[in-house]
Amino acid sequence: MTALLETRGVWQRFGGLVANSDVSISVGRGEIVGLIGPNGAGKSTLFNLIAGVLPPTQGSIWFDGEDVTHMPAAERCQRGVGRTFQVVKSFETMTVVDNVIVGALVRNTVMREARRKAHEVLEFTGLAGRADVLASDLVPAEKRRLEVARALATEPKLLLLDEVLTGLTPTEAQTGVALVRKVRDAGITVLMVEHVMEIVMPLVDRAIVLDLGKVLVEGKPADVVRDPKVISAYLGDRHAVGA
Amino acid sequence: MDKNFAARRRRDLIIAAVLAGLAALAPLFIKDVYVQNILILTLMYAALSQSWNILSGYCGQISLGHALYFGIGAYTTELLFTKFGVLPWFGMLGGGVIAALIAMGLGYPFFRLRGHYFVIATIVIAEIGLLLFQNWEWAGAAMGITVPIRGDSWLKFQFLRTKLPYFYFALALCCLAWFVTWWLEDSKWGFWWRAVKDNPEAAESLGVVVFNSKMGAAAVSAFLVAIGGAFYAQFLAYIDPESVMGFQFSLLMALPAVLGGIGTLWGPVLGAAILIPMTELTRSYIGGSGRGVDLIVYGALIVAISLALPRGLVSLFSRAKPKGATR
Numbered sequence: 307m308t309a310l311l312e313t314r315g316v317w318q319r320f321g322g323l324v325a326n327s328d329v330s331i332s333v334g335r336g337e338i339v340g341l342i343g344p345n346g347a348g349k350s351t352l353f354n355l356i357a358g359v360l361p362p363t364q365g366s367i368w369f370d371g372e373d374v375t376h377m378p379a380a381e382r383c384q385r386g387v388g389r390t391f392q393v394v395k396s397f398e399t400m401t402v403v404d405n406v407i408v409g410a411l412v413r414n415t416v417m418r419e420a421r422r423k424a425h426e427v428l429e430f431t432g433l434a435g436r437a438d439v440l441a442s443d444l445v446p447a448e449k450r451r452l453e454v455a456r457a458l459a460t461e462p463k464l465l466l467l468d469e470v471l472t473g474l475t476p477t478e479a480q481t482g483v484a485l486v487r488k489v490r491d492a493g494i495t496v497l498m499v500e501h502v503m504e505i506v507m508p509l510v511d512r513a514i515v516l517d518l519g520k521v522l523v524e525g526k527p528a529d530v531v532r533d534p535k536v537i538s539a540y541l542g543d544r545h546a547v548g549a
Numbered sequence: 550m551d552k553n554f555a556a557r558r559r560r561d562l563i564i565a566a567v568l569a570g571l572a573a574l575a576p577l578f579i580k581d582v583y584v585q586n587i588l589i590l591t592l593m594y595a596a597l598s599q600s601w602n603i604l605s606g607y608c609g610q611i612s613l614g615h616a617l618y619f620g621i622g623a624y625t626t627e628l629l630f631t632k633f634g635v636l637p638w639f640g641m642l643g644g645g646v647i648a649a650l651i652a653m654g655l656g657y658p659f660f661r662l663r664g665h666y667f668v669i670a671t672i673v674i675a676e677i678g679l680l681l682f683q684n685w686e687w688a689g690a691a692m693g694i695t696v697p698i699r700g701d702s703w704l705k706f707q708f709l710r711t712k713l714p715y716f717y718f719a720l721a722l723c724c725l726a727w728f729v730t731w732w733l734e735d736s737k738w739g740f741w742w743r744a745v746k747d748n749p750e751a752a753e754s755l756g757v758v759v760f761n762s763k764m765g766a767a768a769v770s771a772f773l774v775a776i777g778g779a780f781y782a783q784f785l786a787y788i789d790p791e792s793v794m795g796f797q798f799s800l801l802m803a804l805p806a807v808l809g810g811i812g813t814l815w816g817p818v819l820g821a822a823i824l825i826p827m828t829e830l831t832r833s834y835i836g837g838s839g840r841g842v843d844l845i846v847y848g849a850l851i852v853a854i855s856l857a858l859p860r861g862l863v864s865l866f867s868r869a870k871p872k873g874a875t876r
Contacts, residue, residue: 383756395751412756
């Protein structure tokens, strides 16, 4: 079976800065894939290219057997790409359930159905008790969860998670990890960007390490963390010598 | 929770029906023409502000150029009537459609602008419209158009002896604008608009086509405002560019909504109910006493209300309080 998501030789330049150079990755159906790398490795850029925020300078992006390189974000969402934002972008003047309804309207044209779907997703993500609260009144961890809930309401085939576990307390992070597992068990493929290795590694089936805009290493989490190239990218060459 | 929501929607509808019913009875008790006049203007501005609120309140695209659509409604109606003998009812609809098309035509380039730049563009465009009409000979230029009066007639929608038909039309228009808003509030469009207002980027990622949402809001908003313009032209029976397309109309559409509660269902009606009588009363009671005292008082009242209630007058009612507040 073909991969659900594939990037083929993707380049992204911002003026003189090369954020992504010749990145080719693929994500299979049902996988949880971690996209990791030190700060400035080009993770967020690649993520935005996949979500459709901007088209790549060069190369192509394929989703579900279709070339989506130049497809706008809204259309990608309709095809089944859901995403969260690293800096949360809740609809602050709307209630939690209304936030989620916006997502649910992608596949439900009747309001009553969209509302039912939204409540279902809130139940799934553990936000049911906060349904009628204004999004601006949520605590940070809940806002992260709302991002996930909103994206899930669009019934995606692929869920892109942008640092949803970063900056949470250990307990909150564990709840987050459990939620990601639940999402995968519901049959949704997950591609997650994180830079906190110790949280992501036990969770993902496969890790892709980016460094300086290129794919550095790709493989099973256990192998990736031992790879000298990864250690040197994260900690500097000195630490990699003994490995 | 769904039950609460449905109950609240139903309650809004009932309150609106009761208010409309009471308003319809008002002329039985109010025979004074001056007061009737104020009521008509209040209802008209409530309707206009409610329409403005669709684009600027719900969808968040602040327009200070809606006088353009108001004027287009007025001019379309009177030009069709005086030049081609088309009944005002058709002119009204025609004006609405033309205004909606122009709003979308203008939206095409201007919806790419954000925030203050969009506001400035709307002001400039409305001023250009005003200048065009002031110099358009066929449309009467600065002299304007006098509507020929041939006696009271529903067909021609003109009345000399009584103001009541105007009152009922303004009330109907106000109800229409309110009902359209009520209906859209719980629709895909309503949700899309609020999402676009709060965060266009997030909206886009959830499948909302931001550009189309703005276009839709602009069209509905302009259509209803133009109907109001057509009504105003018939009400005055005389129009010139300044009296139907002047900047003050753009302000008088925005102010009630802002004062009452921008992007809320009841804000525009509430704001207009206080603001418009206040405008008229300050003008007639202290307007003659000294230069601009009425405007000073008027301005001070607006400032006072905005300072005391930054979320608008609707926040006086418990429903508009932030729902997440612990107490």
